[in-house]
Amino acid sequence: MLTVIGRDLIEAHHVLDHRIGTNGLPYAQHLPLGWVIIGEVCLGKVHRAEVVNVNKTNVLDSGRPTLFELCDSDINVKCDSVFKKTSGDEKPGLSIEDQVFLDIMDVGFAKTDTGQWTAPLPFCENRRVLPNKKPFALSRAKSFDVSLRLNPVNRDHAVEFMENLFKNGRAELSPEISTSNERWYLPLFGVYHPMKPDKIRMVFDSFAKYQDVSLNDVLLKGPDLCNSLLGILLRFRREAVEVTMDVEQMFYNFKVPENQRDFLRFLWHMDNNPEQHLVDYRMTIHVFGNSPSPAVATYGMRRSVEGADPAVKDLVNNNFYVDDGLLSCVDEDEAIRVTHKTKQALQDGGNLRLHKFTSNSRKVLDSFEPNDLAKDLKDLDLGIESLPIQRSLGLLWDTEKDDFTFKVSSDAKPYTKRGVLSTINSLYDPLGFASPVVLRGKLFMKDMLSSAKNQDWDDPLPESLRREWESWVKSLTHLEDFRVPRKYSQVSFSKATGRDVHIFSDASKDATGSVAYLKLYSEDSVDVSFLLAKSEVAPVSGHTIPRLELLVQFCL
Numbered sequence: 001m002l003t004v005i006g007r008d009l010i011e012a013h014h015v016l017d018h019r020i021g022t023n024g025l026p027y028a029q030h031l032p033l034g035w036v037i038i039g040e041v042c043l044g045k046v047h048r049a050e051v052v053n054v055n056k057t058n059v060l061d062s063g064r065p066t067l068f069e070l071c072d073s074d075i076n077v078k079c080d081s082v083f084k085k086t087s088g089d090e091k092p093g094l095s096i097e098d099q100v101f102l103d104i105m106d107v108g109f110a111k112t113d114t115g116q117w118t119a120p121l122p123f124c125e126n127r128r129v130l131p132n133k134k135p136f137a138l139s140r141a142k143s144f145d146v147s148l149r150l151n152p153v154n155r156d157h158a159v160e161f162m163e164n165l166f167k168n169g170r171a172e173l174s175p176e177i178s179t180s181n182e183r184w185y186l187p188l189f190g191v192y193h194p195m196k197p198d199k200i201r202m203v204f205d206s207f208a209k210y211q212d213v214s215l216n217d218v219l220l221k222g223p224d225l226c227n228s229l230l231g232i233l234l235r236f237r238r239e240a241v242e243v244t245m246d247v248e249q250m251f252y253n254f255k256v257p258e259n260q261r262d263f264l265r266f267l268w269h270m271d272n273n274p275e276q277h278l279v280d281y282r283m284t285i286h287v288f289g290n291s292p293s294p295a296v297a298t299y300g301m302r303r304s305v306e307g308a309d310p311a312v313k314d315l316v317n318n319n320f321y322v323d324d325g326l327l328s329c330v331d332e333d334e335a336i337r338v339t340h341k342t343k344q345a346l347q348d349g350g351n352l353r354l355h356k357f358t359s360n361s362r363k364v365l366d367s368f369e370p371n372d373l374a375k376d377l378k379d380l381d382l383g384i385e386s387l388p389i390q391r392s393l394g395l396l397w398d399t400e401k402d403d404f405t406f407k408v409s410s411d412a413k414p415y416t417k418r419g420v421l422s423t424i425n426s427l428y429d430p431l432g433f434a435s436p437v438v439l440r441g442k443l444f445m446k447d448m449l450s451s452a453k454n455q456d457w458d459d460p461l462p463e464s465l466r467r468e469w470e471s472w473v474k475s476l477t478h479l480e481d482f483r484v485p486r487k488y489s490q491v492s493f494s495k496a497t498g499r500d501v502h503i504f505s506d507a508s509k510d511a512t513g514s515v516a517y518l519k520l521y522s523e524d525s526v527d528v529s530f531l532l533a534k535s536e537v538a539p540v541s542g543h544t545i546p547r548l549e550l551l552v553q554f555c556l
Contacts, residue, residue, distance in 0.1 A: 062090055098223035100125065101292070105222075105299050108257075116351040117300045118255040121263060122220040122292050130184050130218065130263070133210040137185030140208070141267040141278055144188055148274070155274060157200035158190055162272050165202075165283075170252050174265055174280035183262040184215050186287070195391075204266060204289040215263065215290070222295030225302075229321055230430055233393060234532065236319075237486055238493035239328040241335045242402075243364055244392050245342075246356040250297045250323035253352050254286045294322060304349030305342070312342045324393055325354075330492055332363045340367065358390045360399045360486075394428045402486045406434065406479040415466060418457040420445055423473060432515070432533030433484050439511055439535040441472055446537050489527030491520040501531065507548035512536050514552055 017030035026039025040047065058070045094102070101122045108120035148155040165171040186204040193199070206215040236242060247253075256264060264283035270276035286293045298320075305316045315338060319326055325342075329335035339357065346352040356374045359365050365373060376388045387399040396405050409426050413419035424441045427434060444465070452461055461469075493499070498521035505514035513535040520527050538548055 094223055097124075097220055101220040101222040101295065102299075104220070105296070109300065109303060111350075112255060114351060115348075116253065116255055117303070118257055119286065119296050119300060120257055121260045121286075121290075122222060122296075124218055124220055127218040128213055130182050130213065130215070131211050132183065133185045134183075134267075136208075136210045137187055137265075137267055138278070140187035140205075144190075145269075145274070145278075154190060154200060157198070158202060159272060159274065161190075161200055161202050162268060166272060168252075170285045171266075171281050171283050172261075174262070174282045183265055186215065186264060186266045186283075186289070188266055188268070201288065204264070204283070204287040206287070206289045206291065219290065219292050221291040222299075225295050225298040227318055227321055229393060230532075232319055232321055232326055233395065233431060236326045236328055236392065237488050239330050240487060240492070241329045241332050241359070241361050241364065242397075242486065243327040243329070243335050243339050243357060243359045243361075244390065244397075245325045245327070245339065245354050245358075247301065247320075247323040247325075247346070248353040248355050250301070250352075251288050251293050252285045253350065254296055254300050255284055256286060298322065300350060301346070301352060304352060305345045306349070308345040308349070309341050311338045312345050315342055316346070321393055326392060330494060332361050335359065335361065335364050336367045339364070343372075358392075358399060360387070360402045362387075394430070397486060398483075401483070403483040404433065404486055405483055408476045408479055414458075415461055415469065416458050417448065417452070417455065417461065420448060420461070420469065427476070427479075432535070433530075434479055434482070435513065435515075435533045435535040437476070437479065439513070439537070442535075442537045443510060444469060444472060446540075450540075484530070488518055488529040488531075489520050491522045491525065491527045493520065495522075496520040497522060502528075505549070505552045507538065507545055507552050509538060509545060511538050512548050512552040 014032060015029050016032065019028040019030075021027050021039070026037050026041055028035055028037050055067050057065050057067060059065055060070070104120060104122045108118075110118050112118055148158055162171070186206060187208050188202055189205060190200045190202055193201070206219075208214055209217075261282045261284060264287060266281055266283070267278045268281050270279045286296050301320070302317055305313050308316075315325060315327055327335065327338060329338065339354075343354040346354050355372045357365070357368050357372055358374045358377060365377065374390065389396055389398050389405070391397070396407055397403075398405055406427070406429075413423045420441075424438065424445060427438055427441075429435070429438060448461055448465055448469075451465065452459075455461070498519075500519040500521075501516055502519060503514060503516045506512070513533070515533040516531040518529050518531040520529075543551075
């Protein structure tokens with residue numbers, strides 16, 4: 001007896017026609033619903049895979065992805081420092097040279113009778129003996145003297161600068177009998193800061209080579225002790241009251257031992273009189289131009305506050321970029337307490353003077369002597385006049401309105417590759433406030449480089465691009481009306497009940513971009529604010545858009 005189950009299916013599967021393929025498979029059947037193919041079928045030039053591999057990606061606490069399954073267990077090894085976990089496990093370790101530098105500083109750092117630090121020059125091990133460079137230095141000194149005579153203004157600035165060196169004991173006449181078997185002469189040259197056209201800085205050229213060696217070649221540069229500039233600026237926006245400060249002539253606060261001063265000789269006019277002949281002088285302090293000077297100064301400043309209040313140590317160790325410090329406090333009383341304690345700790349610990357204070361609080365400014373304030377605040381009536389715009393690590397900060405703003409240079413740059421690059425780079429924007437605007441200029445430069453491949457950097461660019469370029473440059477003036485609140489939100493960062501960072505990213509064939517927002521929770525409100533942005537021009541070739549979308553997630 002034959003039982004039929006699923007009558008509709010049987011009728012649907014009724015074969016109307018049949019076609020047999022090569023060797024019997026695959027074959028085709030014509031059913032009421034259409035033709036079907038039965039058997040192994042090719043997909044283009046390949047067969048369908050029998051096995052599909054799927055990998056599950058996990059994320060460790062450190063944020064690093066892994067294909068391994070996470071484990072709740074932890075390894076605890078006692079009495080063995082090799083397996084001991086520290087806060088610096090995810091950071092690169094010191095190189096052998098950097099460790100040698102720190103060992104030299106740990107042993108050689110000492111205080112003078114005046115409370116000032118003495119720090120040795122960190123020479124390399126098995127270094128080359130330095131030759132007598134005086135003939136070469138004399139030639140450079142005469143050439144520099146001729147250039148100063150042609151420009152009396154620069155000459156007066158140089159004399160004034162050197163007078164301060166001699167008056168403060170930072171330079172001295174070299175003794176006739178050398179304290180060392182070696183001596184080295186540093187050529188001088190002057191530089192001006194664009195924002196300080198009436199003040200010259202004399203640089204001691206430690207990179208100048210003689211017989212294929214320079215002073216910096218035999219000195220250890222030391223580890224990079226500078227804090228992250230981006231991190232300092234991000235922390236600067238946390239709280240309501242802000243203070244900025246500066247260490248006066250930071251490099252010049254650290255003496256060089258007397259037996260090493262002959263490595264810092266230079267030639268200058270007797271009695272600082274340009275009409276007198278050139279004689280031998282030598283520096284008594286670490287100079288601007290020596291490669292280890294930044295590491296020596298940062299090490300010394302942190303050494304000066306070793307026994308200070310925790311808030312002082314946090315400010316000096318984490319929120320100073322070389323000699324510029326930025327402090328963010330919940331209220332004015334805390335700002336006054338921390339800044340004054342830091343000022344006193346640096347003075348007592350290393351004879352370092354903290355000055356050029358600025359703040360968005362008049363109460364904080366009133367707590368300092370006028371000579372300790374920034375230059376444009378010294379003669380300001382804090383009770384009546386508006387607070388001026390200050391520059392904080394390159395950012396323009398309107399202390400009266402507590403906003404960040406931009407200042408666009410009015411200097412017209414030539415329509416060349418060099419001029420275009422100079423204009424784009426003149427927009428300093430480390431936090432990415434103006435990323436969409438800057439990106440437009442970068443995209444133009446990309447098109448310019450592709451259409452003017454064989455042109456030199458100072459050749460005029462094609463006229464077909466001029467109109468677009470001039471339109472973009474003209475639009476930059478609108479950035480001066482653009483304002484970004486300095487403080488993240490009305491919710492205090494330290495008192496927030498919760499904090500989230502939300503990151504969005506995307507990519508196209510032209511560019512990639514990411515933006516981060518900070519979300520702060522309080523008991524009765526939630527505030528979202530701009531945190532950081534970054535954009536880049538996409539590579540010309542070698543990357544697909546999906547690949548760029550993966551890469552852009554790690555660009556912040």
